[in-house]
Amino acid sequence: MKPVAYSCPLCSAPTSPYCTDRRRAYYHCAVCGLVHVPADWHLDTQAERAIYDLHENDTDEPGYRRFLSRVTEPLLARLQPGSEGLDFGCGPAPALAAMLSEQSHRVALHDIYYHPAPEALERAWDFITATEVVEHLARPACELDRLWRCLKPGGWLAIMTKRVRDQQAFQTWHYKNDLTHISFFSNQTFEWLAERWEAELEIVGADVVMLRKRAQ
Template identity: 55%
Template sequence: MYSDLSCPFCASPCVNAHQDRRRDYYHCPKCLAVHVPAAFHLNSALEKAEYDKHENDPDDQSYRRFFSRFFDPLCERIAPEAEGLDFGCGPGPALVSMLEETGRGMEKYDLYYYPDKSVLQKQYDFVTATEVVEHLADPLKVLDTLWAMLKPGGVLGLMTKRVIDVEAFKTWHYKNDPTHIVFFHEATFDFIAERWACDLELIGNDVAFLRKTTMP
């Protein structure tokens, strides 16, 4: 049994929030994030095997409609000539295709499918990570890295479903994916925005935009 595990965001001691037949879930009383302890994380081979089951065809219109609630407000917040990176694009980078169709330049990175790390050494007008951050074992480190890639005034767009509260979490379908190991609350995003001293916009129940200050 685990006790007093640290939050992967604010490092506060966490308490057990829920157990199911596969794993434990811990809740942070400060930033309200929920995470799965490392002992229950899948290894790389099992994780990729789960991702390989996804059928993410960039030409699938239903898949594109799924992205529209992120894509449409993103396009309202970035310039027509903006250059971006899609982080964790998966085997079928539909969002990349959609943004390229608008004339925006895109790079893509994925640990398993597009592992060219040279794209992580560049600066971008915007960075996207859709249905990605809930898979991260060290989410704050990765988010800090993505934030550092943004030019002044740049936008980091994230898409991940948010925790409402611990009671709702217990019956939440989103936790059942074995590759989902960290879950954000609105307060988690508030913590991140305060850490970066940036503007935060939350849209619906799964879209967040963080804009970097234009000051050097």
């Protein structure tokens, strides 16, 4: 039987089988490097929310703050004093927003389940954070382009997500085992995005990248 053909949800190019485990199939795009789980295996909204509700992150928990410091520290080093930003997909405990607010930056929240504020996507920001978010996106092209449009010239998009290394490592990668993770980015993917947006790309850690919008 001829395998099903799936288009990449980021760049729309054809994709090819990459990995199959006992629960799902994963497809790879040679153009942008994204590995994705086709919609056939996506959870419905109720099941997805149920998994998110199991997370026990606390705004003041020191370990969680140390984890988030991997993105807050490089971002703070690049921001002008009193910047205004959006924590996209902040979850039920917006610790990152609190950490940035403690440094005199103003941070709005938007999360479709816990802090819905779609109006936040109708204005411009000095920075946007997306920590452990992009791997959940079923339509990464739509969502990321929308975030990029919300950035002011010279603004920063800070993304935290674990990155695909190679096909062999992917086979046993724990990160793919979370059923809410459906889009997996690599260095190639972020390089493709930077070229698409004519952005400055900085890979600042094993799971953190920063993209700066060109100043006008």
